[in-house]
Amino acid sequence: MRSRSEGSPVVRRVGVQREAFAQFLREASMSFRRNGLMTAAAVTTVTVALLTVGMAVAGSLNLSHLATTLNAQVEIVAFVRDGTRPSDLTRIETAIAAEPGVGAVRFVGRGEALARLQRSLGESPAFADLTKHNPLPDSFEIRVGDAAQTADVAAAIQTVPGIHEVAYGAEVVDRLVALTRAMRIMALLLTVALAVVAVIVVTNTLRLTVIARWREIEIMELVGATRWFIRWPFLIEGVLQGLLAAAAAGSVLLAVYAVAAARLQGALPFLPILPAAGIALPLMAAVAVCGIAVGAAGSFVAVRRFLTT
């Protein structure tokens, strides 16, 4: 077996060198210009997809901001049973504070409650009578750590001995929590669907470049260029397209958002709306990450069919 003993030539592993990388960048930008129209079409489509992603991010950020704001405002009011002795009030307060999820507990005496009612309703002759026979019970105002837990915390407080009734803005909180969840799911589904479309468009654009260079790819494979070496220029081209789309979508979104947020805030001053500066960073980051991912995925699919090994 003479042929066996001759041994095999050493297989060298060659990484991507810096000069090769510069060459990849040149090739990518060259084909970028060559396939101008198709590239523009792909970038536009990805931009539209990223606009949706960005809107979802902006909406989601505002909803969580709203939830946080309401969180701080939502209170559970626990009314104390009539005729409870003042000495028992401390015991009840301690019991409430010990419930999990409870933030701050504040005692509101019946006198203070009446004064508040008076203030919010304004001076009225009927109050003279009320001050004599105050119908309001003593109560505790409880802040909850997480708005989503309000219902659970309220139910727990209901079981504390000495508590007659518990009230909170149940519907508002429940709906807000449900809305936030529904919106996140819808945004995710929409984003995935649009991402698939975007990947397909990028793939088709890059396929033009791949076809224009199929002979080079064929020879590169034959003479032993690694698959990564062959992929790099296309990967760079795809990622560039994604980044360009991300920059376009991000700027448009921020500009539109700044105007819309200011208008809305003017019309609905009580609504907590985040300023454009507050969402700029997470919005740009999300859009850029999605753009890069879509571009990279598109180039991968485009080259895959031409790699025979």
Next chain:
Amino acid sequence: MVQLDHVSKIHTSGVAALTDVSLRVDRGEFVFIVGPTGSGKSTLLKLLYRAELPTHGRVLVYGRDVGRLRAGAVAGLRRTLGVVFQDFKLLPQRTALENVAFALRVIGTPSTEIRPRALQALERVGLMQRANAMPAELSGGEQQRVSIARALVNNPPLLLADEPTGNLDPDSSWEIIQLLSRITVRRTTVIVTTHNKTIVDMLRRRVVRLADGRVTRDEPRGLYAVTV
């Protein structure tokens, strides 16, 4: 150097390209693989540079089972052998020198080495003075020399040529075959597929004949057809 053990290749279409082929080629040998179109010559070469995988049997190149190479190791195998084709496979917008240099560049050769090594390879095939010509300015024979220079630029121990004279006139064909035959002087193994009877009969080197995917003849100083 190269060894096939009971190799069969059945294409996905169900066509059997090779059936139970066993073959050994030693270092520095020059072998013609002959046979009519469709007899499995090209498939045999493709198994060696792993453009195709055997359905049955083992294909050993430098003692390594090519059929079991990981996808990532194929590039490594290709760097250790040269392949030449009937249609040259040159890049039309690049000069002869650039075409040879391309093979070095895409496998990460340091840039200072590329030009001297590419020129050296062109010198080996006698094309130094046409280094800056575009493929379209070269004759068919000259283009094939460029592609041979590209195949040799990494000094592979094994050179595979698939119908290298298929597109050439008789004079150029003879030149190319003589060039390939001289390469074995440096102990490079050369395997050439052809159905060109004339050159096979003139050269009188080892001839392996394929018919319907089977080896029907293997003679050390053979002729294209059987001598009666």
